[in-house]
Amino acid sequence: MKITDLKCAVIGGYPVVRVVTDEGISGYGEIEGSKSYLKSHVLFYRDRILGLDPTDVEWVMLAIRRLGGFKPWGSSVSAIEMALWDIAGKAAGIPVYKLLGGKVRDKVRVYCTASKVPMNGCEPEHYAENVKLIKELPEGYTIIKRGVSFHSGMPHEVPNFHYGSNSGGAHASRGLLTERGLKHVIACAEAMKEALGDEIGLALDCGPGMMVPDAIRLARAVEPLNLMWLEDMLTGDYTPYVLPDLYRQVTESTSTPIHTGEQIYLRQHFKELFEKQAVNVVGPDPADVGGIAELKWIAEYADLHGILMAPHGVLDGMFGIAAHVQLAATLPQNYIAFEFPGANPDWWFDIVTGLPDPIIKDGFINVWDTPGLGVDFIEEAAKERLEEEDADFFD
Numbered sequence: 001m002k003i004t005d006l007k008c009a010v011i012g013g014y015p016v017v018r019v020v021t022d023e024g025i026s027g028y029g030e031i032e033g034s035k036s037y038l039k040s041h042v043l044f045y046r047d048r049i050l051g052l053d054p055t056d057v058e059w060v061m062l063a064i065r066r067l068g069g070f071k072p073w074g075s076s077v078s079a080i081e082m083a084l085w086d087i088a089g090k091a092a093g094i095p096v097y098k099l100l101g102g103k104v105r106d107k108v109r110v111y112c113t114a115s116k117v118p119m120n121g122c123e124p125e126h127y128a129e130n131v132k133l134i135k136e137l138p139e140g141y142t143i144i145k146r147g148v149s150f151h152s153g154m155p156h157e158v159p160n161f162h163y164g165s166n167s168g169g170a171h172a173s174r175g176l177l178t179e180r181g182l183k184h185v186i187a188c189a190e191a192m193k194e195a196l197g198d199e200i201g202l203a204l205d206c207g208p209g210m211m212v213p214d215a216i217r218l219a220r221a222v223e224p225l226n227l228m229w230l231e232d233m234l235t236g237d238y239t240p241y242v243l244p245d246l247y248r249q250v251t252e253s254t255s256t257p258i259h260t261g262e263q264i265y266l267r268q269h270f271k272e273l274f275e276k277q278a279v280n281v282v283g284p285d286p287a288d289v290g291g292i293a294e295l296k297w298i299a300e301y302a303d304l305h306g307i308l309m310a311p312h313g314v315l316d317g318m319f320g321i322a323a324h325v326q327l328a329a330t331l332p333q334n335y336i337a338f339e340f341p342g343a344n345p346d347w348w349f350d351i352v353t354g355l356p357d358p359i360i361k362d363g364f365i366n367v368w369d370t371p372g373l374g375v376d377f378i379e380e381a382a383k384e385r386l387e388e389e390d391a392d393f394f395d
């Protein structure tokens with residue numbers, strides 16, 4: 001089998017990758033909905049993979065893996081990798097999880113990022129109301145994550161929140177918290193946990209942008225709440241570096257699990273985090289880290305170091321859900337849950353087939369057995385959603 005084309009269309013804001021072969025099989029991969037600008041970046045890899053056998057996934061990856069980078073520059077390589085596995089599974093007539101070594105669970109736990117339900121403010125009562133709404137959703141989520149501190153409106157909306165300046169761009173502010181700012185974050189965490197009780201786990205996405213002393217003070221203050229984790233306090237989301245030594249100071253100072261890693265590209269950049277025991281949980285995203293098999297390798301190496309897995313995925317779209325499910329089915333017992341992407345706009349559910357209905361039951365997704373990723377386009381319906389410049393995407 002040979003790759004004859006690599007195409008990319010932005011559908012409902014999500015760049016979708018299609019790898020075309022000479023045997024009538026196509027594979028699909030998807031990039032986060034916030035990255036429509038990456039279409040030309042995907043096509044940069046086209047000439048490098050034409051003519052290669054897509055079922056030799058690693059051989060194709062050797063041609064392109066070194067030409068990627070930290071978020072967002074690992075997304076294109078990652079989406080192509082997903083599409084290769086999709087083809088390899090379809091060609092063999094088996095689900096991708098079989099190609100990764102087989103499944104160790106029949107259903108995979110997901111967690112909900114509460115930012116999907118809008119909030120009316122940054123006060124503790126707003127946070128409590130928000131997580132109560134999520135708790136009542138029919139999906140029955142067992143873990144909820146909410147943004148606080150620099151991963152929320154607090155730097156702008158809470159007076160005298162921190163000593164730094166509010167930089168431009170999302171989650172770009174950074175600085176030492178004032179006592180008032182620190183107490184505000186703690187009060188919001190307490191309000192959410194009180195609303196949720198002990199039947200639902202709570203994780204907090206905190207930065208990046210916090211300083212080491214604040215990270216330690218926050219992590220210690222919330223110890224009685226038994227949080228799932230504190231995410232990306234120091235570095236993370238779109239910072240093109242890791243700083244494991246700083247994370248180690250925080251992790252060694254508290255019993256609250258410390259989490260990072262959604263921005264990281266490739267296994268090499270997890271090595272120091274694991275070997276220095278710098279964090280307790282990592283959240284690589286298969287759509288950023290270099291793909292499905294890359295994340296599988298990272299999870300195995302994390303497990304050897306006693307480190308837990310909670311893969312990031314909030315914007316990964318429908319093919320992203322498929323990639324997460326195939327992968328999560330195979331991960332060792334250090335797997336907690338992946339971050340459920342959902343679909344926005346809703347019509348995404350009308351242009352793909354293969355997902356269970358409802359997708360989530362009691363906070364889990366049942367692993368399906370269809371070949372490849374197991375999610376495919378309903379071409380006639382999907383064609384209606386193509387932009388004019390992508391009109392030949394399915395040709």
Ligand SMILES: [Mg+2]
Pocket residue numbers: 205231232237262312
């Ligand atoms: Mg995050």
